[in-house]
Amino acid sequence: MIDFRYHLVSIVAIFLALAVGIVLGTTLLQDPAVKSAQELTAQLTKTKDELRVQIDQLQGREAGNDAFVTSVTPKLVAGELTGQRVLLVETPGSSTTFREAEQQVLEEAGAEVSGRVTLTEKFFDPDRSGVLDGLVNQLKPVDMVFPPTATVWGKAATLLASTLLTPDQAQAGTPNAATAAVISGFETGGLIGTDGDPAKRATLAVMFAPERAFEGEQAETQLAALVSVADRLDAGGKGAVLAGSAANAGATGGTITALRDDGEVSKRVSSVDTVDMPAGRVVVVYSLREQLNGRVGQYGVGRGASTTQPALQTATPSPTQSGS
Template sequence: MIDFRYHLVSIVAIFLALAVGIVLGTTLLQEPAVKSAQEVTAQLTKTKDELRAQMDVLQSREAGNDAVISALTPALVAGDLTGQRVLLIETPGSSAAVREATQQVLDQAGADVTGRVALTEKLLDPAGKGVLDGLVNQFKPANTIFPATTTSWDRAATLLASALVTNDPAQAGTPNTATPDVVGTFEAGGLLTVDGDPTKRATLAVMFAPEKPFEGDDAEVMAGALVSVAGGFDAADKGTVVAGAAATTAVPGDVISSLRDDSEISKGVSTVDTADMPVGRVVLVDALREQLAGRAGQYGIGRGASVPLPPLTSATPTPTTQSGS
């Protein structure tokens, strides 16, 4: 019979064998594993450095192109919008820098910027539709009947547009009789703020889309509300362009994408998704000129854009008989 000492020795031998195997295995595998990891790390570092160099070159090229376009912009847009009055419409989250740069280019094109209207999130809040409907019913002409399919923002946009823009050059620069009350009430209600003298009606409008898409449960509704506002102004003036930056992905809260997806409003309202770049602001002026000729387009590099810029033409735009654009 095998005694206890034999069992003990056997067990110890087994554990010693395991320990020796682990030590030998670790020693044998350590050098190849470390070498492989070092090679992978070196390759990743090399790739990162190459990508960084490529990015630096692209950024330098972009800065150079922007500098050239900025220098040429006054000559490229000179006189394109002479005699036109332009209303600027800011939206919640839109870029002040883009708006200021755009206003400078509009000035260079000969346009008269009448002022700015900044819409607030309160105006876009679905919970406030009752307030909008009440204001519209208070100020709309008695003979105005809205189609049953219109939304609260469609109706509010129609009212605001009638107070701030016109497609009649003879009425440009003059307020509608109801303008002071309409704008004053919307402002008092925290639905918008004004700067300059936008009540002296403009002939064209530029709406600046939010820098980032809306988020949350109401994102799609809020984006749709701004699309309605753009459509309402376009129906009342000689042309409206929505400007901003291209969204990196398709999301429900992106205003420019939402407008491009609206088959009806996109027939009349133009979009430019490169307004954050000097070239995009030149394109915006071209898009406004095209609006004066009764045409619209979706321009830029983002989702839903048809081409980077409108067809180049030297002919003076001839207004069509269409309402708005």
Template sequence: MIDFRYHLVSIVAIFLALAVGIVLGTNLLQDPAIKTANEMTRQLTQANDGLRGDLDAMKQREQVHQEFVATLTPQLVAGSLAGERVLVVEAPGANDTYRELTEQVVEEAGATLSGRLVLLDKFFDPKSAGVLDGLVNQLKPAEMAFATTATVHDRAATLLAAALVTADPAQVNTANEATTAVLDGLLKGGFVEVDGDPLNRATLAVVYAPDAPYEKDDDGGAAAALNALAGGLDAGGKGAVMAGAAATSAGPRGAITALRDDGEIAKRVSTVDSADMPEGQVVIVYALREQANGGVGQYGTGTGASAFQPEPPTSAPTPTTTEAGS
């Protein structure tokens, strides 16, 4: 029978063998392993330094590029929107920097900013649709009629367009007396905010898209609502442009992507997905000019863009005054 002493000796022998094996293995592998690790570290460090240098060079080139375009922008857009008034519409999550740059370049193009309409989350919330519909029906002029197939946001867009834009030169920079209570009602209802004096009607509108994709569970409701508003503003004035960035607004579930996928709206409303680029601000002005002359296009670098910018006009712009929208 094997006694306890035999077990103890056996266990000690096993652990001693393991220890000897580890020591021998470490000594045999130490030099090659360390050399390999050191070489890999050196190569990775060298590659990282190279990439960092490339990035710094690209940043410097981009800075020079932006300064160059910014310097030329006043010349590129001069007179493009002379005599026009432009309304800026800001969706929830829109990028303030892009919007502020647009306002600056629009003014350099000779246009006047009529004001800014800020759409709040409640405007798009399905739970608030009934309240919004009730307000629209309460605030609309008696003679205003809606299509039987119009959604609540279609009806809201028609009402807002009547209050904020016009294609009639005689009505530009004047308030629509029939709808002066519209903004006040929507303000009190928590659906919008305003900056400036947008009730003095504009001729054109820039709608700034959210600077992030819509959530997967949105089910297209917010995109359809924003499309409806852009379409309504286009029909009520001389035209509308939706602007944003290619990486977000023109990506999967982006607002610009949704508009380009909507065949009917895309036939009338232009899009520009390069608003985050200095030259994109110029393209927004060119797209507005094209809209004022009855044209439409999808511009930028994202999916669905037909060109980076509109074709240059063959002659001086002669804004159309007899038709609403593009």
């Protein structure tokens, strides 16, 4: 709503400038014409001022709501992810600010962040797909077999997921000995960057979507690659969530839109398009909890979102004792 009003203010300002230009440039500077132009200018100025006040009020309300949600977030998420390890995955063009804010909320929820993996532009470059494919075949365990229809990014993500994630709680926090050289090989090739100790496997993953839409001839291929990575991360552990902003979800060429448009992947991987808001960061935690329980959802306010948040869990009332 605020963005729309900003546009409206801009349009009013344009008309105001046009009105002034007409007054200054016309050769019919007669009293009726001047008076009419002055009245129009006054009305447009009044409308602009009124809209400016409304925008200020809405921004104030939004800031107040965000401050309130931020203050109660520790209580809203307390214990939701206790005992879980979460891997954070950044993609080219994703927001470091959103990732840092989400990491704090995940830790408030009781999760331990195993580390961070940053997928570089080289990883998603179609012109380098042959190099990526060769590296995957070189590093994968002998017993790892890919489906015939798997893309090079699906193969690479499967290998990374087996290295960084596990669905077995007993293996969480331990490295996968069979893929010990994978992280080093991908880093040497400039395909990923790491922080923390992601080799000690996590059970869940949060992947942050690029905040820009892909354009050009290779956009469709790159979007499919990103969606494939999110899907393989989900398969490698107990669940995954793709997080980004509503602007990304609503844009043609946006990763969240592409995931939601994929009828199969959207049945497995959850998405949240409000990670730029305090409330959205809480929803990411709830979505991970929902993934642990075998459920999936597309949440937020952008295109393809089913609702703003998962259904809140309610405690089962204790049976009353007879005679009480």
